[in-house]
Amino acid sequence: MLTSPHLLGIKDLNAESIDLIVKTAKEFKEVLNRPIKKVPSLRDVTIANVFFENSTRTRLSFELAEKRLSADTINFSASSSSVKKGETLLDTVNNILAMKVDMIVMRHSSPGAPHYLAKHIKANIINAGDGTHEHPTQALLDTYSLREKLGDLAGKKIAIVGDILHSRVALSNIYALKKQGAEVRLCGPSTLIPKHIQSLGVEVSHDVKSTLAWCDAANVLRIQLERQQIKYFPSLREYAQSFGITRKMLDELPKEIVLMHPGPINRGVELSSDAADSPHSIILDQVENGVAIRMAVLYLLASRG
Amino acid sequence: MTRKLILSSPLLEITISRLCQELIENQIIGTETVILGLQPRGIYFAERLAAELSKHLENPPALGKIDATFYRDDFRRGGPLSPNSTEIPFLVENKRVILVDDVLATGRMVRAAMDALNAFGRPAKVELCVLIDRIYSRDLPIHPDYVGKSVNTLTTEKVLVEWTEQGHEADKIWLITQ
Numbered sequence: 001m002l003t004s005p006h007l008l009g010i011k012d013l014n015a016e017s018i019d020l021i022v023k024t025a026k027e028f029k030e031v032l033n034r035p036i037k038k039v040p041s042l043r044d045v046t047i048a049n050v051f052f053e054n055s056t057r058t059r060l061s062f063e064l065a066e067k068r069l070s071a072d073t074i075n076f077s078a079s080s081s082s083v084k085k086g087e088t089l090l091d092t093v094n095n096i097l098a099m100k101v102d103m104i105v106m107r108h109s110s111p112g113a114p115h116y117l118a119k120h121i122k123a124n125i126i127n128a129g130d131g132t133h134e135h136p137t138q139a140l141l142d143t144y145s146l147r148e149k150l151g152d153l154a155g156k157k158i159a160i161v162g163d164i165l166h167s168r169v170a171l172s173n174i175y176a177l178k179k180q181g182a183e184v185r186l187c188g189p190s191t192l193i194p195k196h197i198q199s200l201g202v203e204v205s206h207d208v209k210s211t212l213a214w215c216d217a218a219n220v221l222r223i224q225l226e227r228q229q230i231k232y233f234p235s236l237r238e239y240a241q242s243f244g245i246t247r248k249m250l251d252e253l254p255k256e257i258v259l260m261h262p263g264p265i266n267r268g269v270e271l272s273s274d275a276a277d278s279p280h281s282i283i284l285d286q287v288e289n290g291v292a293i294r295m296a297v298l299y300l301l302a303s304r305g
Numbered sequence: 306m307t308r309k310l311i312l313s314s315p316l317l318e319i320t321i322s323r324l325c326q327e328l329i330e331n332q333i334i335g336t337e338t339v340i341l342g343l344q345p346r347g348i349y350f351a352e353r354l355a356a357e358l359s360k361h362l363e364n365p366p367a368l369g370k371i372d373a374t375f376y377r378d379d380f381r382r383g384g385p386l387s388p389n390s391t392e393i394p395f396l397v398e399n400k401r402v403i404l405v406d407d408v409l410a411t412g413r414m415v416r417a418a419m420d421a422l423n424a425f426g427r428p429a430k431v432e433l434c435v436l437i438d439r440i441y442s443r444d445l446p447i448h449p450d451y452v453g454k455s456v457n458t459l460t461t462e463k464v465l466v467e468w469t470e471q472g473h474e475a476d477k478i479w480l481i482t483q
Binding site: 001020023024026027030031034035036037038039040041044045299300302303304 | 372374375376380381386387388389390391420423424425426
């Protein structure tokens with residue numbers, strides 16, 4: 001049983017809860033490989049997917065997870081709603097809840113938006129990404145995918161490469177990996193690494209080659225141009241040359257490492273095409289595991305009734 | 306709390322052997338029949354049955370495990386939620402399926418297992434084999450085809466099955482009165 005009725009971030013999750021979610025996801029992955037990929041567990045649950053920010057993979061993944069669990073779903077995206085007419089977040093969500101909705105999956109551009117909602121409404125809330133803060137289900141599916149490849153993560157060396165400053169995936173992954181006893185090293189240009197990030201118990205490097213040689217797995221993040229109001233590096237070309245990962249770099253390593261990316265990939269920037277499509281890459285496994293992880297999260301939160 | 310032994314070795318082996326003879330008498334054919342143990346505790350009994358059958362049949366039926374946690378009717382009503390693994394490394398379509406559990410009480414678990422089974426295909430026939438049948442405690446119209454031992458119990462009583470596979474010293478089946 002999870003300790004909280006919400007999944008707001010990995011920060012408030014303990015190691016046992018992470019284990020429970022991953023163990024449950026493993027059984028859901030088996031369900032997803034059956035001829036009939038559906039279980040009736042959530043047939044009396046209604047879920048609203050409330051997306052104030054664009055998303056393809058996360059929204060599709062949640063929607064599919066909900067349908068595989070037999071939940072009723074409604075979808076809401078800010079671009080086609082009354083939010084444009086000036087409605088507040090709390091009013092919008094309360095109106096959705098008035099239609100007898102049990103769970104809210106929300107993505108919002110403001111960090112802390114789901115935490116604020118959790119204080120004011122009576123429904124299970126799942127954070128599907130809040131600004132540059134957290135993206136818990138992504139970190140959980142990364143954990144699951146890593147465990148499939150590396151086994152227990154205690155003592156394993158995991159590198160997170162790229163735009164750490166704007167990445168909710170990085171923060172959630174740091175929390176998740178540290179709670180499982182992994183060593184974490186961040187790598188990127190100094191302008192894209194937040195000050196004082198070492199206080200979370202991670203190492204910082206600015207050399208991608210030595211970082212790749214050090215790690216068992218590298219999680220490569222997207223350069224988030226849409227969140228960058230100022231220039232953090234001279235050009236994409238220069239970034240690709242200094243921090244981009246190519247197949248040649250992977251082949252020259254003394255051991256085989258696991259390559260991950262939360263998507264969408266900027267091919268030719270943080271990852272070259274031949275690296276993204278190489279056998280090192282588990283990017284599509286991450287997407288597959290994402291549905292199973294989200295089923296596990298929805299199932300475990302809904303079980304609290 | 307008092308506990309009373311209702312079945313143990315050597316009677317247990319004789320019971321399992323007798324159930325296998327009944328299955329063979331009912332013309333189970335290895336290639337057309339499969340055995341599915343219900344998680345979490347029916348799998349040990351299913352393994353014993355399969356091992357005994359393989360002594361008598363040239364082509365013993367394939368053995369699998371099925372978990373019905375996601376199909377339970379007490380989800381969000383305080384029921385258990387941690388799933389166990391399902392392993393069905395064969396097709397069930399058009400097969401004769403013998404569902405195997407250690408104790409049959411309310412029948413709700415068997416109902417859930419039949420639902421779970423449907424996700425894998427349409428079996429030709431489904432039969433139920435249980436080691437202990439707690440008669441008079443059924444909530445659903447479910448009746449076993451093969452019974453090791455029938456026990457008349459009160460709702461305040463519980464049947465506890467201990468297998469050596471679970472780390473117990475000997476196979477023992479107890480009736481526990483609260």
